[in-house]
Amino acid sequence: MFYDVAMNFVIGTILMVAGAIMIWIPNRIFTGILIASIVFLCINGVVLFIRFVKNKLNKDFFFSILSFAFMFFLMNFRYLPQWILRVNFGGYCILCGFACFVQLVINQIDHIKGNFLNFVFSFVYIFFGFYLLLNPDFHTDLLMRAFGIYFMILGMRYLGDGYEGINPLTKYKWKRKVRITLPAFLCAFVPDAALTSINRYLEDGKPEDLNTYKKDEVVRLKVIVHVGPKGFQKVGHICFAYDDIVYSYGNYDSDSFHLNQTIGDGIFFTVPLEKYIPNMITAENNSIFEYGIYTTSKQNALIEKEIEKIRQNGYRWYTKIEKEDGYDRFSEYEMDYPSRLHYRTGAKLYKVKSGKFHIYWALGDNCASFTDLVLGTLGADVLSIRGIISPGTYLDWLQKEYLKKNSPIVFRRIYKEWDSE
Template sequence: MNYKKNISAFNLLISSISLILLGLFILFYTRNFLNWFPYITGIILIYTALSKFYSFYIKKLNEKKILILIADTAILIQGIIAFISPKIILFIFPGFVLFYSTVLGIIYLISYFQNKKTHTPHSTILLIKSIFFFVISILVITMNFYYKTFIITKLVGLYLIFYGITIFTDFIDEEIPKSYANKMIRKISIRLPVLFTMGILKKTLTKITNYLNNEENKNDSIYKKTDLKPNLEVLIHVKETGAGIFGHMDIYYKGFVISYGNYDYATYRLFDSMGEGVIFFIKGKEDYIKFCNKYHEKTIFDFGLNLTDEQMKKVEEKISEHIRNSYPWLSPKDFYKNSNKKFDDYASQLARETNIKFRKIKRGRFKNYFTFYTNCVKFADTILGQTGIDILNLNGILSPGSYYNYFEREYKRNNSIVITKTAYHPKGIVK
C-alpha cells in the first residue's frame, strides 16, 4: 500500500475552477440551486446507500455488523425523504449553522473565562467571538425560514469560492514553486471546517486496518517519494473507538518527541476536557510509538518535513520559548516514588515505558489545557507555523484531522516540504 504522489497541477486547477464556478452559481442563482438541491441530495444518498448494500452483500465483507446495515438503511431512507418532502432537506444549511455556531460560542466562552483566570493578554477577543457566534445562533432561530436559508446558502457559495481560490494558490505553488526559505509568513488559506475533518482520521484508519488484516501486507515495502530526509516529523494519532477517534498530535524534532496535553490528572475539570497544561519531551520516538501501539491501540501517521536552515532556526526559537515558559514537573509515579501504589494515569504509564521529561506551563494561553481550543494541535501549530505552513481555519479551531487533511494533500504534491508518510499501526507499518 504505497502512498504515492498523485495530485498533479492539472487536478488542482480543475478542482479550483470547479469549486469557484459552483460557488458563483450558488451565490448568483441561489433560488435555482435550492430548487434542485433536495433532489440532487436524494440521488446522492440513494446511490450511496445502494453502493453500500452492494459492498455488504455482493462483496461478502468479512464483518457483517448489524450497525452497518442500519446505518446504510438510514441513508437510503433520507434519500427517499428528499424526494417525498424536499423542504426537510433544506433544513440542512440552517440546522448545521445553528449547531456549529452554538458549539463555537460555548467553546469561546469557556476559553475566555479560562484565559481571564490566568490573565492571558487579549482574552477579550475570545469573548467577542463567543458573542458573535451566539448572535448568529439567535438570528438563525428567529429569522424567517426561507430568508435565513437563502442567506446561509449564499454564504456557502461564498465559502466555496474562497476554498477554490485556496486550491488555486496550491496550483500556483505547484507550477511556480516559491523558495520555502522565503515563505516564512503564513498566508490566509481557507480549509475544510473542523467538523468535516473529524471523520477523516477514522476513515483513513479503517483503510489501513483492512489493508493490514492481510498478513502479507504487514511491514510493507518502503515507497520513497524523495531521497531527502525529513528533519522534522509530525505524529498524528487516532484510535478505532472512544475519544481517540478525534486524534492527538505531536512533533518529533532533533531526536525528541514534543507534546502538549492534559497530563496532570489531579487538575482535571469539566469531564476531563480541561486541566493544567503540560509539555513532555521523550528521547527517541521508537519507544513512544510502541507504547501508543501496544497500550492504547493507537495508529500514528508520521509525516516528514524537509525544512531549510532558516525554518529550523525559527522552530528552535519557538521551542526554546515554550521551555522558558515552563518548569519541571513529575508524574505521580515519580513524585510518589516511594509509594506502593501502582499509578495508572497516562503520565505515569509514559514515565514507566519511555525516557520522558515533563514540564508544566507557567503562564499564557497554554497555562490551562482545553480539549476544544488550547489543545495539542494549537500548541504544535505555534511551532509548525514557523515553517510557513499555511493551514488556517476561519474559526481559529484546529483538530488533528485538519492537519492530517492538509499534510495528506501536501504530501501528494511535487513542490512541498512534506516529503514522507508512514503509518504505525498496532498490526504493522505502512510506508
C-alpha cells in the first residue's frame, strides 16, 4: 500500500510539472517531441542494424531501414507532431460526441427525460472534432495550454489522493460530484494494466499474498472487476454483490446484437457469489479484483431499495440451453456465454423492461453505469463529464479510495486462481 500511495505523489508531481510547462511554453513542447523522436529513431535504427549484423534476421534489417526512413521524414517535415496531435485529438472528440449522441437517441427511444446535456456535449464534441480535422491552421498552442490545465487539475487530484492516504486525521466522506479522470480511452486499459502489474509483481518473486484487509468488519456490499487475457476481455467487466448475491448487467442476447455487439437488449443476471467467482476464474479464465465496502444500516436500506427497483423492472429471460432443454447436450451451447453461465452456476437472467438500461450501450448505459446505480446511493464520485464510465474508471476509483485513511472500502482481494478457503 505504501508503494501505491507514493506513486500518487510521483504521478501528481509529474502531471503538475508537465501541465505548467505546457501552459508556460507550449510551442517548445513540439520541438522537444520532435527532437526526442528523431534521437529515438536514430538509436533504434542503429541497434536494429547491429542486431541484423549479428543474427542475420531480415526483419531486423527491414525495421532498421524503416526507422531511419521515418527519422529523415521527421527531419524534413517538422510539423508532423502537430498534425498527429491535431488529427488524433479531433478523432477522439468525434468518438466522444458519437457516444453521447447514441446515448441521446437511446434515451429518446426509452422516453428518458433530461437529455439537454447529452445534446450539448454531442454537438460540442463533434463540432470541435471536425474543426480540428478540417482546419490545418488551428493554433495548437491553445490546445497545448488546455492540455496543461487538464494535467494540472488531474495532478492536484493525485496529490490530494496521496495526502488522504497518509493523513490519519482524514474525515472520510463520499460526496456525489463530477470526478476528473484519465481520458476514456486510457481508462479502458486500466484493468489490463493492473493485471499486468500484478503478474510482474509475482514474476519478481515477491510474496504472493495480494489480499489486504484494513478492518475486520462485516461487509455486505462488494464490487467485482474482472479482466480476461485477450480481446475485449482486457477492457474488463464490473458488477456488484450484495449479501453474496451477484448482480451483473450486460449485452447477453446474441439475437439483439448491433454495431459489433456494442448495442443490444439490456440484461442483468443474479447468481450466488460463491459460484460466480470460481466459474470466472476456472472456466472463463478471468482474474478478479474484489473490493469490500462497509455500509451502515441507513446505507443498506438505500441499497436494498435500489436493488428492489432493479428487480421490479426485469422479467425472466431464458437462455438457449434453457429454452431448448439442452442440459444433456452442453457441448452444443458452450460457445454461448449466457447458456454456459446458467449451466455452470444456475444464474438467472432478466431483461430490463423499460427506462434506463432497457438498451445496453457499451459507451453509455453499460455495466459500470449499472453498478453506479448502487454505489451512487453511497455518494461514489465517479460521475463523468463525458458521460462515458468504463470498468477501468471504476477500478481506478476503487483503488484510490481504498488507499485513503478511514475509507469504507475495507478490503481488497485479487483472485488469479480459485481458492476454496
